[in-house]
Amino acid sequence: xxxxxxxxxxxxxxxxxxxxxxxxxxFGSPRNxxxxxxxxxxxxxxDLRCYLQHPNWYAVEKDMQWLAQPGxxxxxLLHQDYPRLLREIYDPPPLLFVQGNCAVLSExxxxxxxxxxxxxxxxxxxxxxxxxxxxxxxxxxxxGMRVGIESASxxxxxxxxxxxxxxxxxxLDEVYPTQHYVLAHKIAEKGALISEFPPGTQxxxxxxxxxxxxxxxxxxxxxxxxxxxxxxxxxxxxFALEQGREVFAIPGSIHNPxxxxxxxxxxxxxxLVETVDDILEELQIYL
Amino acid sequence: xxxxxxxxxxxxxxxxxxxPITFQILVKHFKSPRGVFEADQSEWQDLxxxxxxxxxxxxxxQNPDWFAVEKDMQWLDKPNxxxxxLDHPDYPPLLRSEKIADRPxxxxxxxxxxLLSxxxxxxxxxxxxxxxxEQTAREFAEYLxxxxxxxxxxxxxGIDGAAHCxxxxxxxxxxxxxxxxLDRIYPPQHRELAHKIAETGALVSxxxxxxxxxxxxxxxxxxxxxGLCLGTLVVEAPERSGALYAAKHALKQEREVFAIPGSINNPxxxxxxxxxxxxxxxLVEKATDILEDLQIYRSLTxxxxxxxxxxxxxxxxxxxxxxxxxxxTTDSPASQPVRTKPKNNPSDLDSNDVQLLNLLEAGPxxxxxxxxxxxxxxxSVSSMLLMLELxxxxxxxxxxxxxxx
Numbered sequence: 081x082x083x084x085x086x087x088x089x090x091x092x093x094x095x096x097x098x099x100x101x102x103x104x105x106x107f108g109s110p111r112n113x114x115x116x117x118x119x120x121x122x123x124x125x126x127d128l129r130c131y132l133q134h135p136n137w138y139a140v141e142k143d144m145q146w147l148a149q150p151g152x153x154x155x156x157l158l159h160q161d162y163p164r165l166l167r168e169i170y171d172p173p174p175l176l177f178v179q180g181n182c183a184v185l186s187e188x189x190x191x192x193x194x195x196x197x198x199x200x201x202x203x204x205x206x207x208x209x210x211x212x213x214x215x216x217x218x219x220x221x222x223x224g225m226r227v228g229i230e231s232a233s234x235x236x237x238x239x240x241x242x243x244x245x246x247x248x249x250x251x252l253d254e255v256y257p258t259q260h261y262v263l264a265h266k267i268a269e270k271g272a273l274i275s276e277f278p279p280g281t282q283x284x285x286x287x288x289x290x291x292x293x294x295x296x297x298x299x300x301x302x303x304x305x306x307x308x309x310x311x312x313x314x315x316x317x318x319f320a321l322e323q324g325r326e327v328f329a330i331p332g333s334i335h336n337p338x339x340x341x342x343x344x345x346x347x348x349x350x351x352l353v354e355t356v357d358d359i360l361e362e363l364q365i366y367l
Numbered sequence: 368x369x370x371x372x373x374x375x376x377x378x379x380x381x382x383x384x385x386x387p388i389t390f391q392i393l394v395k396h397f398k399s400p401r402g403v404f405e406a407d408q409s410e411w412q413d414l415x416x417x418x419x420x421x422x423x424x425x426x427x428x429q430n431p432d433w434f435a436v437e438k439d440m441q442w443l444d445k446p447n448x449x450x451x452x453l454d455h456p457d458y459p460p461l462l463r464s465e466k467i468a469d470r471p472x473x474x475x476x477x478x479x480x481x482l483l484s485x486x487x488x489x490x491x492x493x494x495x496x497x498x499x500x501e502q503t504a505r506e507f508a509e510y511l512x513x514x515x516x517x518x519x520x521x522x523x524x525g526i527d528g529a530a531h532c533x534x535x536x537x538x539x540x541x542x543x544x545x546x547x548x549l550d551r552i553y554p555p556q557h558r559e560l561a562h563k564i565a566e567t568g569a570l571v572s573x574x575x576x577x578x579x580x581x582x583x584x585x586x587x588x589x590x591x592x593x594g595l596c597l598g599t600l601v602v603e604a605p606e607r608s609g610a611l612y613a614a615k616h617a618l619k620q621e622r623e624v625f626a627i628p629g630s631i632n633n634p635x636x637x638x639x640x641x642x643x644x645x646x647x648x649x650l651v652e653k654a655t656d657i658l659e660d661l662q663i664y665r666s667l668t669x670x671x672x673x674x675x676x677x678x679x680x681x682x683x684x685x686x687x688x689x690x691x692x693x694x695x696t697t698d699s700p701a702s703q704p705v706r707t708k709p710k711n712n713p714s715d716l717d718s719n720d721v722q723l724l725n726l727l728e729a730g731p732x733x734x735x736x737x738x739x740x741x742x743x744x745x746x747s748v749s750s751m752l753l754m755l756e757l758x759x760x761x762x763x764x765x766x767x768x769x770x771x772x
Contacts (some may be wrong), residue, residue: 198738198745206631213418228745308734331628331640334503334652335753337734337763338745346650352643354631 083108084311086156087143088135090175090278094127102173103360110286127208139278145216146177146253151268153178160185164287168253169323171363173276178270179252184220184243185298188339188359192222192295192320192357194313195229195305196211200338203306204232211236215243220271222247222298224291225260229305229313234267236287242270247294249287254292292316293323300328300366307341326341326362375400376452376473377439378431381575383423387469391453393599394472399454400471404428439576442475443548447565451483459483462594466620471573471591475549478569482542487517487622488657489592491613492526492602497635500603501529503627508533510654512540514663518598519544521588522564526602526610531564542595544589545757548578589613590620597661598623600651604638611638614648624648625657679772719743722750724771727761731768 089100089110107113107120108360121129147154155162155176163185166172185213193211195203209212211221213231219293221237225246237244246267250256252275255264264340277287279337283346292312296302304327308312317327327350346352351362370600379390379400396414397403411421443450451458451474462470462483476483488510492500508518508530518534520527522543534541543564547553549572552561562568573591574584589612593599599617601624604610617624626648642648651657716724719741726732726740737749752769755761761769 154632196745200746202538202630202632202746202748330631331643331650332630333499334627334629337749337752340629342651343650343652345641347627347656352628352640352650354637354640354644358644 082109082111083147083154083156084137084140085114085145086154086175087278088137088138089113091133091136091139092128094125097173100174101172104157108182116332125198132248133342136247139272139280142280143278150289151179152252153181153182159204160294163298164188165190165299166297167269169293169319171292171293172297175276177252177275177278178272179274180268181270182272184245184272185274187220187243189218189224189363190220190245190299191232191363192302192316193230194223194300194302194307194316195233196300196307196311196313196338197226198308198338199228201233203229207232207305208236208239210356211244212240214359215240216358217356219243220245222295223304224249225257225263225267225273226281227257227259231260231263234263235306237271238263238266242266244271244272246271247291248273248275248277249291250283251275251277251281252281256283260367288312289315293319296320296325297323299325300363301328301331301359303328303332303359304342304345304350306332306338307345308337308339309341309344311341314345317345328359328362330354371399372401373441373452374433374436374440374445375404376450377436378433379403380383380472381432381435382427384420385424387472387573389416389420390472391470394453404431412586421602435575435577447478448549449480450474451476451480457481457484460597461487461568461596462591464620467594469590470594473613474570475574475576476569477549478542478565479540479567480569482517482540483571483595484567485517485540486515486663487519487542487596488661488663489519489596489613489617490602491520491589491599491604491610492530493604493608493610493635493638494523494525494527496529496603496668497633500526500635504529504602505533505536507602507654507657508541509674510538511657512537514654514658516663517568520536520591521546521585521592521668522553522561522570522614524554524556528557528560530594530602531560531568535563535567540680541568543568543570544595545570545572545574546584547580548572548574548576549555551579553580564583583633583752585609586612590616593617593622594620594623598625598657600625600627601639601642601648602627603629603635605634606637606641608638611642614642614646615753618646622638622679623660625651627651687741719747720751720755724750724755724760727769727771731770737769 103113107116128196129268146152149363154255157174161182191214203258207229210339215237220243221233223243225231225234252273255261267273292315296316302316302320322328327340329345329350331342353359393403395404433752442448448600453472488511490504510519512534517540518530519542531541541564552558568653593613593616600612614624626639626642628650641667643650723740726737736743760772762772763769
């Protein structure tokens with residue numbers, strides 16, 4: 081089956097996302113890559129050539145076992161259900177491991193909500209309220225399930241229609257952060273947990289910024305609720321801007337250090353948001 | 368007895384139904400206000416004005432209010448009282464802008480007339496601000512006046528009054544545009560403030576002496592406030608606040624508009640948020656944002672030594688105690704003394720605050736790191752830091768690091 085070749089290629093060491101995609105474009109599919117033979121592999125790097133001769137079928141076997149479980153899916157870049165907005169970014173993940181409902185991934189109305197891990201109670205309340213209202217208005221809320229603003233917005237969406245997507249920084253076999261075990265399972269009920277990494281992949285530093293591009297890439301826009309300056313939320317916004325998506329920020333008192341990042345974004349052109357109507361107004365043209 | 372040119376200006380401005388635009392049409396047609404009075408019938412024929420208006424005007428011209436003009440001239444004789452007519456070389460150049468078709472034909476001034484041609488920033492806002500908003504207005508005004516900007520406002524209760532107070536505590540250079548004739552003061556609580564403004568700044572009005580307060584004067588007055596200035600800062604304004612008129616005029620006059628944001632749950636800042644969202648007003652967190660935007664660089668003669676480039680009005684590293692203006696009237700916002708800078712005495716802090724201060728001894732630290740080290744919630748750490756900042760015990764450096772002062 082085609083899936084096994086995708087998985088095999090995903091386990092190739094030192095194969096960046098962009099190179100993966102270039103290989104597919106050149107050979108047509110992962111199966112073709114493996115079946116091409118030494119002659120055609122000549123132009124590839126040495127370590128990749130070695131791997132293609134001896135792929136890690138053991139890891140692929142374990143991935144297939146994971147995928148066999150109910151509610152577990154694989155969306156490859158060429159799959160018709162692969163989220164359209166994500167396919168348009170510079171470096172889309174070739175594979176998405178999904179636990180939950182694939183259908184939410186293909187919906188157009190998605191909004192990312194990001195913010196600091198060290199949020200205030202008011203900020204969390206705001207995140208919950210916005211997420212709940214937006215979900216009732218038909219939006220799927222995307223986020224990283226981080227502590228603070230992001231988890232609050234996932235809970236808010238769950239209190240609404242339940243449609244929310246959490247993008248993980250490791251393989252989906254384990255939940256990170258561990259205190260979000262219950263949240264993760266609730267998200268998988270009506271929404272989806274997704275990861276670009278095969279099950280069993282441990283967390284690495286570079287997974288965090290890498291994840292930001294998926295959160296913004298899935299969505300029509302990114303809303304920043306509380307972000308001191310500098311912070312990771314600003315990174316997600318940078319990706320959103322590169323991807324040509326809308327950026328929204330909620331202001332606060334000029335004496336509140338938690339919103340300095342939001343004010344900076346508004347000064348740079350992000351839309352100031354007071355209510356969900358402000359968001360709807362900007363996204364009307366996409367809907 | 369032949370009359371001075373000014374007397375004809377003063378007489379014409381009192382003609383019924385003659386507003387700024389009609390005034391200018393008349394002066395253009397008859398060459399000067401004197402010309403209007405001395406013209407014969409034939410010159411009125413090709414004047415393009417409504418017939419009824421012409422009739423009323425000609426009736427007035429038969430019998431102008433020379434008595435009132437006499438009183439105007441007596442007022443102008445007093446020291447520090449001036450009149451700037453539209454043809455005067457010292458008439459403020461920004462008010463002459465072609466974007467202000469209805470520029471005031473003349474300005475009564477009590478104070479320093481030259482100040483009207485200085486670089487000004489309007490600071491406006493609600494008449495019923497929060498204490499935080501008032502303090503922000505005061506601090507911004509004080510800091511910006513030290514940077515060489517004259518602070519202009521309407522001397523209304525609330526934000527306007529606080530801005531004037533701040534400027535008086537700063538360089539003293541502030542202009543109040545009145546909604547009445549200058550022989551009276553509105554609101555009456557600002558009598559003391561008005562006197563102080565006239566000493567080092569200027570009181571200005573386009574309305575003849577004797578004109579009492581009327582609601583309709585305020586939005587009209589706002590165009591002069593914004594028209595004199597490079598930009599207008601709105602500090603706190605609810606959705607339908609009168610303070611927003613100045614911003615509206617500023618936009619029409621193609622001047623900068625700045626607004627200070629706040630919590631989205633605070634109704635007092637909804638007007639400010641509307642300006643940022645819909646009218647392109649610039650979000651301002653610190654006074655230096657305004658200076659950068661207006662490209663005004665720090666004056667070399669400022670008394671305050673500004674150490675950090677991202678100076679926020681709260682971080683006066685000199686900890687100067689500013690002179691408290693004496694006040695004998697009741698405690699309206701404007702007559703309250705300017706807040707003295709807090710003393711650096713940590714003896715009355717509780718143990719949590721002391722713990723936080725100790726953590727900062729090591730050097731500039733981010734709020735995230737502080738939360739991790741002390742184990743309190745983010746919310747309590749941020750409010751403790753705010754309180755310590757207000758007390759002048761910590762400061763926020765560029766890069767988001769808190770440091771012990």
